[in-house]
Amino acid sequence: MTDYEPTSTRNLDRYGNGPLPWSRARDVLTADTPAADLTFFVATVRPDGRPHSAGVGAVWVDDVLYFVGGPGTRRSRNLAANPACSISVRLRGIDLVLEGDAHRVTDLDVVARLAEVYRSGGWPATAEGDALTAPFSAPSAGPPPWHLYRLTLRRAVGVATEEPHGATCWEFAGD
Structure with missing residues (x-):
């Protein structure tokens, strides 16, 4: 378990609201x-510097965000060359x-565990290697x-869409 805690918090709100925890x-x-019907979007950088964004199946497990992509997809090819990315979601x-670096998981136990998590949310994933x-x-x-x-x-930026309102940037040390 990573148990990310911010190393710094910055209030971005211009309307008098305090920082969000x-x-x-x-x-x-x-x-x-994985149970709610959430749409996550991952933004990566193409080799020529242009941005690329695509919807992804993502899950938050033990304070870590995981997502999938076929090896031939633009996002996977981009991440192989440059792991910097951002992922956005409306919760x-x-x-x-969420901003950071994304790297492929090859640990067989982690892949098997995440397949179970995805299955619990309704996607019938199985681990194959x-x-x-x-x-x-x-x-x-x-394709698979x-x-x-x-x-x-x-780094993460949150903007509250219901009370208590506010906007906050959190910085993390990473691994």
Whole structure:
């Protein structure tokens, strides 16, 4: 378990609201993945510097965000060349952007455990070696097998969409 805690917190709110606690975003991620119907988007950088964004199947497990991508997808090719990325999601009561580096997970035990997590949320994933397979996935994932990626969190920005309102940037040391 990583148990990320911010090394610094900066209040971005211009309307007099205090900083949001990191636990607000973390607790919703913990409670709502993988069961809630959340849409995550990963943004990567192409070799020529242009941005690329795609929807991903993501889950928050033990204070770490994991997501999938086929080896031939633009996001996987981009991450192989440059692991820097951001992932955005609209959660209950807070919009969240996570920034860091994403690296492929090849530990067979972790891949098997994440397959179980995805299955508990309704996606019938199975581990086949160091990748995931299933009868179906989102079109943006490419054909199976799918690689599993782990985000090393460096920074997050949250904007509350319900009371108490506010906007906050959290910085993390990463691994």
